[in-house]
Amino acid sequence: MNVIDLFAGAGGLSEGFRKAGFNILSHVEMDQSASLTLKTREAFYFLKEKDKLHIYEDYLLKKISRDELYSHIPKDILNRVINAEITDETIGGIFKSVDKSIGNQKISVIIGGPPCQAYSLAGRARDPERMLNDPRNYLYKQYIKFLSKYSPEIFVFENVMGILTAQSGEIFQNIKKEMNEAGYEIDYKVLNSKDFGVCQSRKRVILIGWKKELTFSYPNFENIQVAKKTIRNLFEDLPILKAGEAINERDGYTKRSTKYLVADSIRETDWNVLIQHIARPNRELDLNIYRYAVEKWDTEGRKIKYDELPKTWQTQKNTQSFLDRFKVIPYDDVSHTVVAHIAKDGHYYIHPSKEQNRSISVREAARIQSFPDNYYFEDSRTAAYKQIGNAVPPLMAYHLAKNILDKI
Known part of the structure; x- marks a missing residue:
C-alpha cells in the first residue's frame, strides 16, 4: 500500500508505517534539516536492501561526506523527499514533484499532521493574540487538497491535544466538516504513546478518515499488548x-x-x-x-x-x-x-x-x-x-499502521 507523508518532519510516522509494510513514495517537509534527515533515511533503506550498509556506517563515522553517501543512491529515491512549504502558491509545484515520485502507482494512504504551534496550549499562552491570526491554523486545508487530488482509501491526521480547543473548538469542527465533505468518514481519539510501548507519556489526537464506501471503523488500540518499560x-x-x-x-x-x-x-x-x-x-x-x-x-x-x-x-x-x-x-x-x-x-x-x-x-x-x-x-x-521533539514516535506509528492494515 503506497503512502504520501505530509508535514513529514524527521519521519517518525513514515518510519512506523514502513516497518508495518507500507511503501512510502513521497515525503513533503518544509524544514531543510528534517528534509536531509529523510533523505539520509531513504539512503539507509536503499543500502540495507543492497547489502551495502558499510557505506552508511562510513558516513555515520564521518569517513565520507553526505554528498558521497548520496552519490550511491539513485536520484529517484532521494527525490522522494520534497523540501517545500505547502502554500496556495507552492502546492501546484509540489503536486508535480509528488506525481514524479509516484508515477502511475495508486496512493492508498496519506499520513501527517500540520505544524502544531498554532494549536498548542503553550503557543497560545505565549502569543498576545492567542494564535487567532496565525496562518498555520488553516494548514489542514492544504492537507485536504491532497486528499481531493490523490483520493486515498485511508488517511491518518495527527496533532496536539490543543487542536480540540483552538478558537473555542471551531477549528476542529471545521476540520471534521471539510474532511467529511471531501468524501471521508472520520473518527478520532486521544491516544497516549506509552500505551503503545513507547517509554514516554505523550498524548496526541489521532484522527483517521476512510472513504465512505469502505467497510471500516476506528481500530481498537486498547487491545495492544505491550510490556511495561522504564x-x-x-x-x-x-x-x-x-x-x-x-x-x-x-x-x-x-x-x-x-x-x-x-x-x-x-x-x-x-x-x-x-x-x-x-x-x-x-x-x-x-x-x-x-x-x-x-x-x-x-x-x-x-x-x-x-x-x-x-x-x-x-x-x-x-x-x-x-x-x-x-x-x-x-x-x-x-x-x-x-x-x-x-x-x-x-x-x-x-x-x-x-x-x-x-x-x-x-x-x-x-x-x-x-x-x-x-x-x-x-x-x-x-x-x-x-x-x-516534533516527531511522532515510530513505535506508536507502527502500531497505528499495523492495526489499520489488519482492519483493511
Missing part, C-alpha cells in the same frame, strides 16, 4: 557521558543489545555503531540545579519548584508561575513528553544519574521517542533535538 531499561547499554561530551564511534556501547531494545527495533543485535550520543554543555549554575533536582527526586520522590532554589541560583525574575522549569526524567518510570523546546535547553530533561549530571543526549532523546539507533538526524545538535 528509562532504566532504555538507557542501560549506553556509556556514561558528562555535560559537553560526545560519543560517535563503532563499539561505543557498554554491553550487547537487550531483549527489550531488540523487540522494539531500537537497537538490532548486529548494530554496534553508537551515534549522536551527544550531551550539550551546561553552565555550572545549571549543573548545580540539576544535581539538586536529582537529589530531591532520589530522596523525596518529588520534582523541585523554581522558587525553592537558593536565591543566588534564581536568575529568572518570575518566581510566581512556570515553577516546574527543571524536571528529572525518572529511571524507574516512563519519561514525560519530549517536545521541541529541548532544542533550546535541557532543563526539562535532566538525566537521572547524579554521576553524569547533565541533560539527556540526542541519542537518549531519540530513544525516548522510540527512534532506532541507526536513525541519523541531520545538521546540528540543536536541529537534531528539534526534529526529535
Whole structure:
C-alpha cells in the first residue's frame, strides 16, 4: 500500500508505517534539516536492501561526506523527499514533484499532521493574540487538497491535544466538516504513546478518515499488548557521558543489545555503531540545579519548584508561575513528553544519574521517542533535538499502521 507523508518532519510516522509494510513514495517537509534527515533515511533503506550498509556506517563515522553517501543512491529515491512549504502558491509545484515520485502507482494512504504551534496550549499562552491570526491554523486545508487530488482509501491526521480547543473548538469542527465533505468518514481519539510501548507519556489526537464506501471503523488500540518499560531499561547499554561530551564511534556501547531494545527495533543485535550520543554543555549554575533536582527526586520522590532554589541560583525574575522549569526524567518510570523546546535547553530533561549530571543526549532523546539507533538526524545538535521533539514516535506509528492494515 503506497503512502504520501505530509508535514513529514524527521519521519517518525513514515518510519512506523514502513516497518508495518507500507511503501512510502513521497515525503513533503518544509524544514531543510528534517528534509536531509529523510533523505539520509531513504539512503539507509536503499543500502540495507543492497547489502551495502558499510557505506552508511562510513558516513555515520564521518569517513565520507553526505554528498558521497548520496552519490550511491539513485536520484529517484532521494527525490522522494520534497523540501517545500505547502502554500496556495507552492502546492501546484509540489503536486508535480509528488506525481514524479509516484508515477502511475495508486496512493492508498496519506499520513501527517500540520505544524502544531498554532494549536498548542503553550503557543497560545505565549502569543498576545492567542494564535487567532496565525496562518498555520488553516494548514489542514492544504492537507485536504491532497486528499481531493490523490483520493486515498485511508488517511491518518495527527496533532496536539490543543487542536480540540483552538478558537473555542471551531477549528476542529471545521476540520471534521471539510474532511467529511471531501468524501471521508472520520473518527478520532486521544491516544497516549506509552500505551503503545513507547517509554514516554505523550498524548496526541489521532484522527483517521476512510472513504465512505469502505467497510471500516476506528481500530481498537486498547487491545495492544505491550510490556511495561522504564528509562532504566532504555538507557542501560549506553556509556556514561558528562555535560559537553560526545560519543560517535563503532563499539561505543557498554554491553550487547537487550531483549527489550531488540523487540522494539531500537537497537538490532548486529548494530554496534553508537551515534549522536551527544550531551550539550551546561553552565555550572545549571549543573548545580540539576544535581539538586536529582537529589530531591532520589530522596523525596518529588520534582523541585523554581522558587525553592537558593536565591543566588534564581536568575529568572518570575518566581510566581512556570515553577516546574527543571524536571528529572525518572529511571524507574516512563519519561514525560519530549517536545521541541529541548532544542533550546535541557532543563526539562535532566538525566537521572547524579554521576553524569547533565541533560539527556540526542541519542537518549531519540530513544525516548522510540527512534532506532541507526536513525541519523541531520545538521546540528540543536536541529537534531528539534526534529526529535516534533516527531511522532515510530513505535506508536507502527502500531497505528499495523492495526489499520489488519482492519483493511
